[in-house]
Amino acid sequence: MIELNKIAPELSKIKKENPFRVPENYFEDFSARLHERLEVEKTGVPKYKNKVIQFLKPAIGLAAGFALIFTLSYWPFRIFTPNEQAKNITAVNSESEMLFASWVEAIDENSFYAMLDNQNGSVYFTDDDLADFVNTNSSEYDIYSETGD
Amino acid sequence: MDNSGLDLITGLKNEKTRELAFNSLVKKYQERLYWHIRKIVMDHDDADDVLQNTFIKVWRSVDKFREESSLYTWLYRIATNESLTFINSNKRRSLVPMNDTSEFLMNNLISDAHFEGDEIQKRLQEAILRLPEKQRIVFNLKYYEEMKYEDMSQVLDTSVGALKASFHHAAKKIEEYLKSRD
Known part of the structure; x- marks a missing residue:
């Protein structure tokens, strides 16, 4: 390191010594301590897994907290708002209407007339029922064309 | 590579003799690696942690060791990487914002109970800590450990010319710092 005298004369004047110290018996005890740690490493949970869990713990906690708050506040709010209740009722109404319509549409004309002819049958239609049926299944044009014959 | 190095490698590669060879390796290199790490992280307790991490990494990855490099440079390489990882993670964890690594290491030097150098030695350490990270490692390896540039090239994966x-x-920057404080 002869060149050091040329490029850094002040530095080369300083006595080259190690200014740091270690606690007494540090190097004598080191391999025993390392051995203990290695034993833990061999038997215990891998350190990187612990690290991942430790790293993600706050994020998981926050996410769980938000999910809980959302569930506790949004869900009851959603259930008890008037709009939602109205929606539910509408849904029920339209469901029953659909069922009725499908029932009426399922009856073909022959069956319908057969039911009318069957005076002793258990099915009884009032005038209003008949009017409803005609309104549902026939247009005004059909009615006029049928009555015009 | 010397014969003892080759014996250690043979012992480490064999599962039956691995533990014995590993103990010999620790005994042989613990002190040299400790001082290398200590000059990077400054604090004794931190150096102790990093040295343990280094040997644990050696234990885990001994199968991956390719004999293209010497055992000694491979160990120094792991120790250097572990030291830098430690410094970076400490900087991230620190609640006080640090402008650069030297500030964090300067705090380590000031609070180090195991620093026994005189005023001129303290000034020299301050000057070294002001160097950029890579220059600091190169300077320490050459000045204190007198490592050959060829070996350093393997440790730091840098060309000999760039290391020189x-x-x-x-050295120039340290000289300027020492002169400026006279």
């Missing part, structure tokens, strides 16, 4: 230039710049 790096040492030159480091």
Whole structure:
């Protein structure tokens, strides 16, 4: 390191010594301590897994907290708002209407007339029922064309 | 590579003799690696942690060791990487914002109960800590450990020419700092 005298004369004047110290018996005890740690490493949970869990713990906690708050506040709010209740009722109404319509549409004309002819049958239609049926299944044009014959 | 190095490698590669060879390796290199790490992280307790991490990494990855490099440079390489990882993670964890690594290490030097150097030694350490990270490692390896540039090249994965230039710049900067404080 002869060149050091040329490029850094002040530095080369300083006595080259190690200014740091270690606690007494540090190097004598080191391999025993390392051995203990290695034993833990061999038997215990891998350190990187612990690290991942430790790293993600706050994020998981926050996410769980938000999910809980959302569930506790949004869900009851959603259930008890008037709009939602109205929606539910509408849904029920339209469901029953659909069922009725499908029932009426399922009856073909022959069956319908057969039911009318069957005076002793258990099915009884009032005038209003008949009017409803005609309104549902026939247009005004059909009615006029049928009555015009 | 010397014969003892080759014996250690043979012992480490064999599962039956691995533990014995590993103990020999620790005994042989613990002190050299400790001082290398200590000059990077400054604090004794931190150096102790990093040295343990280094040997644990060696234990885990001994199968991956390719004999293209010597055992000694491989160990130094792991120790250097572990030290830098430690410094970076400490900087991230620190609640006090640090402008650069030297500030964090300067705090370590000031609070180090195991620093026994005189005023001129303290000034020299301050000057070294002001160097950029890579220059600091190159300077320490050359100045204190007198490592050959060829070996350093394997440790730091840098060309010999670049290492020589790096040492030159480091020495110049230290000289300027020492002169400026006179």
